[in-house]
Amino acid sequence: MGRVGIIGVGQSAFVRSYPGSIRELVFEGFQEAMSDAKITAADMDATVVCSAPEYDKQRSPAGVIAEYLGLNPQPTFYAETLCSSSSTGLKLAYSLVQSGLHDSVMVLGFQIMSQLSSEESQERMGRGADIQWESPFGTMMPAYYAMHAQAHMAAYGTTLEDLALIRVKAATYGQLNEKAVYRKPVALEQFTDSENIFSQPVATPLRTGDCCANADGSSCIIVASEEKAKALGCDPVWILGLGAASAPVNMAGRERLTGLNVAEKAAEQAYRMAGITAKDVDVAEVHDCFTIAELMAYENLGFAAPGEGRDLIRSKETYKEGSIPVNVDGGLLSKGHPIGATGGSQIRTIVLQLRGEAGDIQVKDPTIGLVHNIGGVGLYGNVTILGRD
Amino acid sequence: MAKKELDTRFSRFGTVSFAAVTQVNDFIDHLDQGKLMGTRCKDCGRHYFPPRAHCAASLSGDMEWFEVKGSGKLMGFSTLKYAPTGFKDDLPYTIATVDYGDYRVFGRIDPGLAPEELSVGMAMKAVADKTRNGQLTYVFRKA
Numbered sequence: 001m002g003r004v005g006i007i008g009v010g011q012s013a014f015v016r017s018y019p020g021s022i023r024e025l026v027f028e029g030f031q032e033a034m035s036d037a038k039i040t041a042a043d044m045d046a047t048v049v050c051s052a053p054e055y056d057k058q059r060s061p062a063g064v065i066a067e068y069l070g071l072n073p074q075p076t077f078y079a080e081t082l083c084s085s086s087s088t089g090l091k092l093a094y095s096l097v098q099s100g101l102h103d104s105v106m107v108l109g110f111q112i113m114s115q116l117s118s119e120e121s122q123e124r125m126g127r128g129a130d131i132q133w134e135s136p137f138g139t140m141m142p143a144y145y146a147m148h149a150q151a152h153m154a155a156y157g158t159t160l161e162d163l164a165l166i167r168v169k170a171a172t173y174g175q176l177n178e179k180a181v182y183r184k185p186v187a188l189e190q191f192t193d194s195e196n197i198f199s200q201p202v203a204t205p206l207r208t209g210d211c212c213a214n215a216d217g218s219s220c221i222i223v224a225s226e227e228k229a230k231a232l233g234c235d236p237v238w239i240l241g242l243g244a245a246s247a248p249v250n251m252a253g254r255e256r257l258t259g260l261n262v263a264e265k266a267a268e269q270a271y272r273m274a275g276i277t278a279k280d281v282d283v284a285e286v287h288d289c290f291t292i293a294e295l296m297a298y299e300n301l302g303f304a305a306p307g308e309g310r311d312l313i314r315s316k317e318t319y320k321e322g323s324i325p326v327n328v329d330g331g332l333l334s335k336g337h338p339i340g341a342t343g344g345s346q347i348r349t350i351v352l353q354l355r356g357e358a359g360d361i362q363v364k365d366p367t368i369g370l371v372h373n374i375g376g377v378g379l380y381g382n383v384t385i386l387g388r389d
Numbered sequence: 390m391a392k393k394e395l396d397t398r399f400s401r402f403g404t405v406s407f408a409a410v411t412q413v414n415d416f417i418d419h420l421d422q423g424k425l426m427g428t429r430c431k432d433c434g435r436h437y438f439p440p441r442a443h444c445a446a447s448l449s450g451d452m453e454w455f456e457v458k459g460s461g462k463l464m465g466f467s468t469l470k471y472a473p474t475g476f477k478d479d480l481p482y483t484i485a486t487v488d489y490g491d492y493r494v495f496g497r498i499d500p501g502l503a504p505e506e507l508s509v510g511m512a513m514k515a516v517a518d519k520t521r522n523g524q525l526t527y528v529f530r531k532a
Contacts, residue, residue, distance in 0.1 A: 119474045119477075120474050122474070131407040132407065132439070134495055135403075135405070136402050136407065136524075137497050137526075138473060138484075142471075143484055147484065149467075151464060154509030202469075203469045250439060252492070252493040252494055252495040254493070257465040
């Protein structure tokens with residue numbers, strides 16, 4: 001098999017409320033990725049468009065977006081795995097190129113969430129769980145992850161302060177990311193000051209400070225075969241490993257709440273395909289929709305043994321200078337989480353890191369990077385491993 | 390010809406039901422009679438909760454009802470201070486997953502039981518109940 005690489009990356013700023021339509025928002029990520037790759041629309045053979053459909057009036061957005069970006073008459077289609085849609089898009093793009101069907105494929109992720117109220121948005125997200133057997137109880141994403149936090153704390157002695165430390169780290173880097181929604185510093189005391197919004201409970205034990213914000217945003221990743229990349233004069237970051245898994249949607253189908261099986265399974269596959277282990281990863285982006293999600297990711301990806309994720313954050317090993325830097329772009333906790341765009345943004349960060357173009361947040365000389373992107377509450381797990389020559 | 394009426398019994402489940410028609414609608418009648426029931430595959434004996442009309446492992450639709458009885462262990466729980474559209478009047482409420490061994494049950498804690506009294510691992514039992522708005526549901530109580 002030939003190699004498949006990423007030749008262009010882009011994202012819009014992630015914002016609380018984008019003043020425009022989905023096609024205009026998608027254009028922003030597209031524009032950056034096309035300028036990055038220095039190619040034209042005619043160089044693209046196909047597009048995969050990724051989002052969570054229930055936020056839009058527009059049905060089948062792939063066609064609308066392909067037209068707006070000047071990507072007709074090339075084929076386009078839609079891919080969806082909730083919050084991991086654009087990682088799934090990357091996997092599809094890889095497959096289309098590796099099969100020889102196309103030489104280059106663009107993965108476009110987007111979401112406009114601001115046109116719904118926060119309650120409506122929680123209801124939409126809650127419907128990413130089991131609508132027949134769970135939603136009638138009034139579930140929402142923070143509460144599901146909160147159950148995991150409660151179970152993790154009971155099993156391993158993880159503390160609320162450990163969770164807060166993850167948000168403090170996120171904010172350390174979010175301040176430096178001009179495309180992030182939340183750019184203020186965060187101090188541990190904000191979680192214990194009852195007057196502070198960060199300490200307010202959302203779903204116990206998780207507090208406002210433990211949760212990422214909804215956002216509007218788009219991302220764009222351009223994938224090409226080695227030959228095509230060469231012909232276009234691009235220097236790719238290689239896709240070395242891809243793993244994906246699914247789990248029962250209902251919490252009643254889960255054997256444990258202290259970790260996500262889908263992340264473990266996806267990581268195993270991705271490490272095997274890349275021929276590496278967790279120790280070889282130099283920089284990682286993990287799906288920190290909630291602080292507990294990052295802590296569980298440390299353990300599910302093998303950066304720490306089960307129950308020892310807290311040691312990594314306490315010792316600052318996941319900071320930029322640590323042994324395994326995680327989410328040094330601020331993570332979802334700082335950037336915000338525009339569902340369909342999130343995976344593409346994570347991939348973009350790792351590509352920039354591997355190229356040495358990450359600016360203030362550049363990790364020292366990384367050669368292998370990892371992206372962990374989860375759909376729903378551990379319903380879909382995706383792990384992608386990237387590397388450079 | 391008269392239009393055949395849809396069996397929408399499932400719309401009686403929970404504060405807000407998002408499904409109305411299912412082949413396990415008898416679940417609602419059992420709940421109405423005070424029994425929380427799951428299904429068991431007659432071919433392979435697997436227990437399913439929530440109940441299913443089919444067993445994918447046996448490729449079979451030959452299922453029988455069993456009652457969720459005895460007690461299970463509390464796996465995790467969370468008290469919501471903020472609710473999605475349609476659930477505001479229920480606040481605060483606590484969701485939980487309870488492990489019965491052969492199967493697990495997701496639901497809410499009895500509103501009469503204070504969250505401070507809960508701890509992971511404690512024994513709980515599921516009991517049929519009504520929601521504030523008169524819909525059918527079940528809650529977990531201390532076993």
